[in-house]
Amino acid sequence: MIEEIQEPTETGPRVWAIGGGKGGVGKSVVAANLALAVARTGARVALVDADLGGANLHTLIGIPSPKRNLSDFIARRVASLNEILAPTPFDNLWLVSGAKALLETANPSFGQKTKILRHLASLDVDHIFLDLGAGTSFNVLDFFLAARRGVLVVVPEATSVENAYFFIKAAYFRKLKRAQPRARVKAAVDEVMRGDARQRVRTPRDLMAQVMAVDAEAGAALMEEASTFSPSIIVNRIERSEQTRLGDEMGSACRDYFGINLRCLGNLPYDALVRRSVDERRPAVDLFPQSSFARAVRGAAGTVVGQPVEAVG
Amino acid sequence: MSHARFEDWQLLDLAPGAELAEVNRALHFRRSLYQPGALATYNLLDEDERLRMLDRIDEAYRRITGNEPPRSPGPRPVEPVEETGLQGEGEVGSPPDPRTAPGAHLRFQRRARGLSLEQLSAVTKIRTSLISQIEAEEVDQLPAAVFVRGHVLQLARALGLADPNELAARYLAKVRLD
Numbered sequence: 001m002i003e004e005i006q007e008p009t010e011t012g013p014r015v016w017a018i019g020g021g022k023g024g025v026g027k028s029v030v031a032a033n034l035a036l037a038v039a040r041t042g043a044r045v046a047l048v049d050a051d052l053g054g055a056n057l058h059t060l061i062g063i064p065s066p067k068r069n070l071s072d073f074i075a076r077r078v079a080s081l082n083e084i085l086a087p088t089p090f091d092n093l094w095l096v097s098g099a100k101a102l103l104e105t106a107n108p109s110f111g112q113k114t115k116i117l118r119h120l121a122s123l124d125v126d127h128i129f130l131d132l133g134a135g136t137s138f139n140v141l142d143f144f145l146a147a148r149r150g151v152l153v154v155v156p157e158a159t160s161v162e163n164a165y166f167f168i169k170a171a172y173f174r175k176l177k178r179a180q181p182r183a184r185v186k187a188a189v190d191e192v193m194r195g196d197a198r199q200r201v202r203t204p205r206d207l208m209a210q211v212m213a214v215d216a217e218a219g220a221a222l223m224e225e226a227s228t229f230s231p232s233i234i235v236n237r238i239e240r241s242e243q244t245r246l247g248d249e250m251g252s253a254c255r256d257y258f259g260i261n262l263r264c265l266g267n268l269p270y271d272a273l274v275r276r277s278v279d280e281r282r283p284a285v286d287l288f289p290q291s292s293f294a295r296a297v298r299g300a301a302g303t304v305v306g307q308p309v310e311a312v313g
Numbered sequence: 314m315s316h317a318r319f320e321d322w323q324l325l326d327l328a329p330g331a332e333l334a335e336v337n338r339a340l341h342f343r344r345s346l347y348q349p350g351a352l353a354t355y356n357l358l359d360e361d362e363r364l365r366m367l368d369r370i371d372e373a374y375r376r377i378t379g380n381e382p383p384r385s386p387g388p389r390p391v392e393p394v395e396e397t398g399l400q401g402e403g404e405v406g407s408p409p410d411p412r413t414a415p416g417a418h419l420r421f422q423r424r425a426r427g428l429s430l431e432q433l434s435a436v437t438k439i440r441t442s443l444i445s446q447i448e449a450e451e452v453d454q455l456p457a458a459v460f461v462r463g464h465v466l467q468l469a470r471a472l473g474l475a476d477p478n479e480l481a482a483r484y485l486a487k488v489r490l491d
């Protein structure tokens with residue numbers, strides 16, 4: 001199974017994987033603006049485009065698609081990893097084009113995925129923001145889990161919330177599959193899911209309780225694994241004040257249902273200037289620093305770097 | 314206050330010993346989270362899970378405060394089943410099939426009579442948690458078959474259901490306790 005990279009206390013970059021959430025909710029816009037806002041706190045930031053369906057971060061940042069990409073490094077066409085860091089118009093911010101590497105190894109094995117992430121984690125930066133794109137393919141799920149700091153972008157709409165829960169469920173069960181010792185845990189889960197007991201497994205919390213009853217050690221292993229699954233959420237395109245509660249409410253529901261902590265990283269308003277900044281091919285944080293969106297992104301950036309971020313000019 | 318357990322405070326996301334005003338706020342917040350149509354839980358839970366969650370929240374509130382939970386003042390897009398049931402004699406919706414879902418049938422009939430777990434427990438002397446487990450058909454939480462049979466009979470009688478024996482037989486056949 002794929003290994004997790006970098007505990008927060010270890011050296012090396014913090015990897016934030018932005019994924020899940022359906023297309024168009026603002027994952028790429030959020031990734032680009034958040035990365036820039038973090039870079040402006042003085043941290044070194046790499047923005048990695050890993051969206052197989054439509055890599056477009058370069059456009060949001062206002063540069064051509066980078067000539068060098070991650071597959072050049074994997075195929076040893078470049079000597080050092082830092083050669084694939086494409087400069088951007090902004091200090092402390094680099095872009096890595098990663099989607100091609102994933103495409104070339106269509107269906108990368110766990111080992112390959114681990115390798116890709118290890119390479120990324122050896123970049124000489126403080127934060128990495130991975131734009132994973134939409135979908136719940138194993139690729140997306142594995143990178144989301146391996147990054148440890150998975151971030152879901154949702155908008156206050158039923159379809160988006162539904163989609164987010166679908167993603168969390170898929171990621172969560174994929175995560176549980178890693179519980180050790182695998183054979184024993186699998187046997188216990190199979191026993192529970194066979195026959196009548198199956199009907200009583202409604203929530204992941206139920207599953208753990210049932211597995212615990214069948215095999216205490218396997219149950220403990222599952223709980224251990226689940227305890228390290230703690231994605232965060234960013235609510236984008238907020239239009240009414242009561243929608244600012246959505247992130248915290250989803251956090252409570254996830255605690256009840258999965259027994260996990262889902263932290264809300266930030267609430268970002270709907271702001272017509274975002275659209276304009278996309279058309280101008282410059283992040284709103286740069287083009288409209290006083291817009292409500294940019295201000296909220298700086299707030300989220302403060303949470304990401306662990307301290308409040310001063311407004312810039 | 315009360316017979317509250319740590320889990321009760323936890324369920325309401327409160328520090329043990331919180332003020333009544335806080336408990337009321339927490340109750341309102343938690344209940345609103347599980348109202349039908351609530352965006353934040355959209356399609357996370359199925360109907361049965363949703364109703365169970367509301368029951369659990371109310372029970373935690375009862376144990377903490379010793380009072381019946383006040384009816385939530387907040388906006389409620391759709392009336393929840395358990396409340397519409399207060400008005401009539403089980404006319405709302407159709408009860409789950411007692412042959413395939415005897416537990417859900419018992420729960421539906423209780424709610425249709427506007428009875429809380431607590432109230433039904435007062436009549437039958439069966440623990441609220443056990444009633445809830447019987448309703449949810451939580452097989453491995455249940456006692457031996459002979460007790461379950463007795464409990465189901467008692468519950469069905471207390472609710473005035475047509476054929477308690479038939480329901481108990483269906484229930485045991487379904488959960489296959491032995």
Ligand SMILES: Nc1ncnc2c1ncn2[C@@H]1O[C@H](COP(=O)(O)OP(=O)(O)O)[C@@H](O)[C@H]1O
Binds near residue numbers: 022029237
């Ligand atoms: N907070 C916002 N306010 C207004 N428009 C937004 C906001 N966030 C995103 N958008 C619009 O939504 C479009 C799609 O966003 P994008 O980041 O490309 O979505 P995704 O990467 O999730 O598919 C953007 O081009 C932008 O016009």
Ligand SMILES: [Mg+2]
Binds near residue numbers: 028051054056
């Ligand atoms: Mg995108």
